[in-house]
Amino acid sequence: AIPGVQVGLTASAVQSVAQAAGGNEGAGRQALQAGVALLLIAVAGHLLDVWGQYLDSLLRLELTTKIGEQVMVKGTRLDLEQYENADSYDKLQRAFQESNGGRIYQLFSEMLTVTRELVTVVSVGAVLFTWSPWVALFILVSPVPSVAAHMIYTNKAYTIEYARAADRRRMYYYQYLTTTDHTFKEVRLFQLGPYLVERYRRLVHDFFRVDRQLARRQSGIVGLLGLLSVLASSGALLWAIGSAEDGGQVGRLAGYLQSMGAIQVSAHGMLLGIASLYKDTLFLGNLFAFLDLPERRITGGNRPFPGKLRKGIEFRDVSFVYPGTDRLVLDGVDLLLPAGKCVALVGQNGAGKTSIVKLLTRLYEPTGGRILIDDVPIEEYDVDDLQRHIGVIFQDFIRYEMSVRDNIGFGRIEAMDDDERIRAAAMAGGVDTVVSDLPDRYNTMLGRHFEEGRQLSGGQWQKVALSRAFMRRAPVVVLDEPTSAIDAEAESEIFGRLRDIAAEATSLIIAHRFATVRIADRIVVLDQGRVVEEGSHEDLLSADGMYAHLFNLQAAGYLGEPASQ
Numbered sequence: 001a002i003p004g005v006q007v008g009l010t011a012s013a014v015q016s017v018a019q020a021a022g023g024n025e026g027a028g029r030q031a032l033q034a035g036v037a038l039l040l041i042a043v044a045g046h047l048l049d050v051w052g053q054y055l056d057s058l059l060r061l062e063l064t065t066k067i068g069e070q071v072m073v074k075g076t077r078l079d080l081e082q083y084e085n086a087d088s089y090d091k092l093q094r095a096f097q098e099s100n101g102g103r104i105y106q107l108f109s110e111m112l113t114v115t116r117e118l119v120t121v122v123s124v125g126a127v128l129f130t131w132s133p134w135v136a137l138f139i140l141v142s143p144v145p146s147v148a149a150h151m152i153y154t155n156k157a158y159t160i161e162y163a164r165a166a167d168r169r170r171m172y173y174y175q176y177l178t179t180t181d182h183t184f185k186e187v188r189l190f191q192l193g194p195y196l197v198e199r200y201r202r203l204v205h206d207f208f209r210v211d212r213q214l215a216r217r218q219s220g221i222v223g224l225l226g227l228l229s230v231l232a233s234s235g236a237l238l239w240a241i242g243s244a245e246d247g248g249q250v251g252r253l254a255g256y257l258q259s260m261g262a263i264q265v266s267a268h269g270m271l272l273g274i275a276s277l278y279k280d281t282l283f284l285g286n287l288f289a290f291l292d293l294p295e296r297r298i299t300g301g302n303r304p305f306p307g308k309l310r311k312g313i314e315f316r317d318v319s320f321v322y323p324g325t326d327r328l329v330l331d332g333v334d335l336l337l338p339a340g341k342c343v344a345l346v347g348q349n350g351a352g353k354t355s356i357v358k359l360l361t362r363l364y365e366p367t368g369g370r371i372l373i374d375d376v377p378i379e380e381y382d383v384d385d386l387q388r389h390i391g392v393i394f395q396d397f398i399r400y401e402m403s404v405r406d407n408i409g410f411g412r413i414e415a416m417d418d419d420e421r422i423r424a425a426a427m428a429g430g431v432d433t434v435v436s437d438l439p440d441r442y443n444t445m446l447g448r449h450f451e452e453g454r455q456l457s458g459g460q461w462q463k464v465a466l467s468r469a470f471m472r473r474a475p476v477v478v479l480d481e482p483t484s485a486i487d488a489e490a491e492s493e494i495f496g497r498l499r500d501i502a503a504e505a506t507s508l509i510i511a512h513r514f515a516t517v518r519i520a521d522r523i524v525v526l527d528q529g530r531v532v533e534e535g536s537h538e539d540l541l542s543a544d545g546m547y548a549h550l551f552n553l554q555a556a557g558y559l560g561e562p563a564s565q
């Protein structure tokens with residue numbers, strides 16, 4: 001109510017001064033009283049402002065930290081499908097853009113602004129209405145047209161921005177390719193720089209063209225509707241002058257002039273605040289849509305996973321189609337991983353090997369058929385417990401830009417401080433000799449992203465990832481192309497040890513190299529989503545089928561002539 005009181009006091013001060021000038025004795029004192037009241041109000045207003053700013057900064061801190069954290073937590077609760085599907089990944093990216101909490105903070109502070117301006121408009125408006133309803137009405141509605149123009153523009157801009165999400169991702173991707181350490185080598189040597197910059201430039205240019213057109217149209221609309229606003233407030237001014245002149249109300253004229261300024265600013269501020277609120281809720285809709293995404297749709301039962309398998313894992317007539325696609329990636333797969341044995345899965349690129357691992361680790365659910373673990377359907381096991389009991393390393397394992405201890409310890413995070421266990425895992429993965437050369441041993445940072453980081457070779461990184469799998473000491477071990485970058489000598493050593501370490505475990509190894517495949521107790525050949533052969537290395541060679549063909553091709557590569565000759 002302060003602004004309304006201010007207008008009333010200003011009018012009374014000016015009126016009193018005018019009367020004092022006309023010889024009215026008591027008017028001088030009244031003017032002074034009004035002046036002192038105005039001063040007190042100004043001080044109170046200032047103190048409120050300072051307090052408001054303090055609360056404002058607290059709110060900003062609180063929101064920026066909380067929202068970022070919530071988005072991270074949400075990211076860990078989604079299913080793999082939501083990351084591998086372009087549509088939901090798009091949603092995810094849109095939400096990340098809002099994840100610093102800036103927009104939510106803006107929303108709150110806009111709500112506060114709108115409320116504050118509303119108080120000004122209502123209180124000043126009330127004073128004006130008592131003076132002249134028509135002048136009040138003109139002053140109040142004058143900002144409406146120009147704000148309406150802003151709202152129309154906001155809506156258009158949002159629609160355009162929404163449709164741009166994919167192109168924006170492309171832009172960020174081109175920027176990433178030209179500014180990141182592990183993309184540098186190829187970009188430089190294939191001389192891709194100018195091409196990537198050109199693609200980026202073309203996208204920016206398209207954006208620019210559309211934005212310029214929009215800005216042009218916006219100027220037109222704002223210009224036209226804004227003119228109505230100007231006419232309305234000028235009309236109000238004339239009316240005010242006329243009505244003050246009639247009754248010799250100088251104070252009122254001063255009040256009109258002050259309130260016109262105040263209302264112009266406040267009503268404009270309020271309506272623009274509403275327009276921004278509208279825009280921010282549109283954008284925040286993306287964040288809320290993300291936070292609302294279903295979580296962990298793959299659920300299990302309560303059955304704990306066995307500490308050691310009795311019988312083994314069995315895929316029975318399992319088929320699989322990736323959600324949102326229609327290609328049968330696995331087509332009636334029957335597969336047995338006997339307890340305590342090592343099975344190797346062989347097949348050409350795209351045969352479906354990794355997809356089998358994703359089903360076994362419950363990152364996806366089969367479209368048809370059943371997976372049994374010790375004769376119990378996989379769905380009956382507790383999902384977290386199941387995942388805790390499988391030591392898995394994927395082809396695209398992570399190179400954590402953290403310490404060696406983290407890199408290996410992540411295999412069993414509860415045992416991160418168990419030096420003995422970490423050392424044993426490092427030995428099993430063949431990385432202990434690498435670590436002993438590092439300046440800070442297990443506490444050495446790996447990678448190049450952070451200070452003092454030591455970069456490893458591709459094969460050394462792979463050994464670290466293998467150590468991570470061994471750190472788990474799980475009853476089921478799944479290694480997807482575990483030694484593709486490791487030299488032949490180290491590979492044979494690691495597999496020599498694997499037999500000891502995983503002697504108790506049921507293991508599945510996916511590999512293209514036959515040196516790796518041969519160590520398995522049993523080999524399964526997968527082709528286009530079907531199991532086409534299985535048996536021991538010798539059985540499969542004498543069967544002279546696909547396995548023998550692939551083996552001979554590779555052997556010929558090593559020997560320089562067909563192995564069968």
Ligand SMILES: Nc1ncnc2c1ncn2[C@@H]1O[C@H](COP(=O)(O)OP(=O)(O)OP(=O)(O)O)[C@@H](O)[C@H]1O
Binds near residue numbers: 322395
């Ligand atoms: N997320 C996905 N969405 C849709 N299709 C996929 C997805 N991941 C893989 N595919 C398809 O499924 C098929 C099997 O892929 P998978 O990764 O299981 O093959 P793979 O045998 O492990 O191959 P590689 O030896 O190259 O690793 C491929 O044709 C691939 O294009």
